[in-house]
Amino acid sequence: MLAPDYATAFWVTNPQQGEMRREILKPPGQDEVLVRTLYSGVSRGTESLVFNGRVPASEFARMQAPFQKGTFPGPVKYGYCSVGRVEHGPDELLNKSVFCLFPHQDHYVVPASAVVAIPANVPAQRAVLTANMETAINGVWDAEPMLGEQVCVIGAGVVGALVAYLCIQIPGVNVHLIDINPERETVAAHLGVAFSTPDQAPHNQDCVIHASGHPDGLRQGLDLLGNAGRLIEMSWFGEDDVTLPLGGAFHSQRLTLRASQVGQLPTKLLSRWDYRRRLALALNLLDDDRLDILVSGESDFHDFPALAPHLLGSGSTALCHRLRYS
Numbered sequence: 001m002l003a004p005d006y007a008t009a010f011w012v013t014n015p016q017q018g019e020m021r022r023e024i025l026k027p028p029g030q031d032e033v034l035v036r037t038l039y040s041g042v043s044r045g046t047e048s049l050v051f052n053g054r055v056p057a058s059e060f061a062r063m064q065a066p067f068q069k070g071t072f073p074g075p076v077k078y079g080y081c082s083v084g085r086v087e088h089g090p091d092e093l094l095n096k097s098v099f100c101l102f103p104h105q106d107h108y109v110v111p112a113s114a115v116v117a118i119p120a121n122v123p124a125q126r127a128v129l130t131a132n133m134e135t136a137i138n139g140v141w142d143a144e145p146m147l148g149e150q151v152c153v154i155g156a157g158v159v160g161a162l163v164a165y166l167c168i169q170i171p172g173v174n175v176h177l178i179d180i181n182p183e184r185e186t187v188a189a190h191l192g193v194a195f196s197t198p199d200q201a202p203h204n205q206d207c208v209i210h211a212s213g214h215p216d217g218l219r220q221g222l223d224l225l226g227n228a229g230r231l232i233e234m235s236w237f238g239e240d241d242v243t244l245p246l247g248g249a250f251h252s253q254r255l256t257l258r259a260s261q262v263g264q265l266p267t268k269l270l271s272r273w274d275y276r277r278r279l280a281l282a283l284n285l286l287d288d289d290r291l292d293i294l295v296s297g298e299s300d301f302h303d304f305p306a307l308a309p310h311l312l313g314s315g316s317t318a319l320c321h322r323l324r325y326s
Helices: 046-051 126-143 158-167 182-191 216-222 275-285 289-294 301-311
Strands: 004-016 019-023 030-044 084-089 097-100 108-112 116-117 150-154 176-180 192-194 205-210 225-233 257-260 297-299 319-324
Touching: 004 216, 004 301, 019 108, 019 301, 030 097, 030 289, 084 126, 084 257, 097 126, 126 192, 126 205, 126 225, 126 275, 126 289, 126 297, 126 319, 150 158, 150 192, 150 216, 158 176, 158 182, 158 205, 158 289, 176 205, 182 192, 205 216, 216 225, 289 297
Parallel strands: 150 176, 150 205, 176 192, 205 225, 225 257, 297 319
Antiparallel strands: 004 019, 030 084, 030 108, 030 319, 084 097, 097 116
16 A cells, blocks of 8 residues: 655644644654554643643653654644554554554554554553553552552542552552542542542541642642551652641651552563563453543544644543544
């Protein structure tokens, strides 16, 4: 099949503004694949910081996505949740549905090594959650929940819900998902996880995993820990400064505060794991129909510039929003 001459991509042009741009699409070479996009997922976390121009200058290099074009704060083509079908490439990938860490774009050419085939038992529509599942896996690895522990996850967004979903599958681990929005109880119940609003959250926890993206959630997380408890911070605050109550109980109870970030694998796993193995694990873990509840809406790709300010704004309650490519 001949590659199209042009592709259409979404670019962030200014804070809280984006537009569609056409760009020349080079023909695929040896060991490359041409992918026609089926769906892409809109991340409420990092993409929101990019869209609102809140990436700190110190993080411009570390924040680069694998196939990003342009530079922060913009114009920049950014994203990492693309699901498509291979229309040209090696026989083992041809006509397969694949996942790629690519921005929002209708066609693209990448090295064959940059795509991973989606398992037959995972629908392409659900595979837009793959990058979020990778982040959740890393968070659980960093938290190391053990048999019989009491665990709270603060923030019932996509990542927080996935972390709670993974933790509840460890025998004996008691998990509460905490969120200020009582409507998220429906999501928690669907995933088989206990839910609490902040005023009902249990105390004396062995581990708290914070994924709300709000300093109040982080502060509460420290308050919920028992003696020698550990807090795993998964949120990224961009340019915001965060103040924490590190006097009193933080020292007397010997609490631990540790960061988790998907860009690096835990040190102790490096001898056996790499990013591709983690990505394959994330795709296989999506074989559960219950996870479809984390996709809260779908729209046409070409409507994204008009929808982005709402989807990525501070007041949005969206989970994963899926873009559909025709």
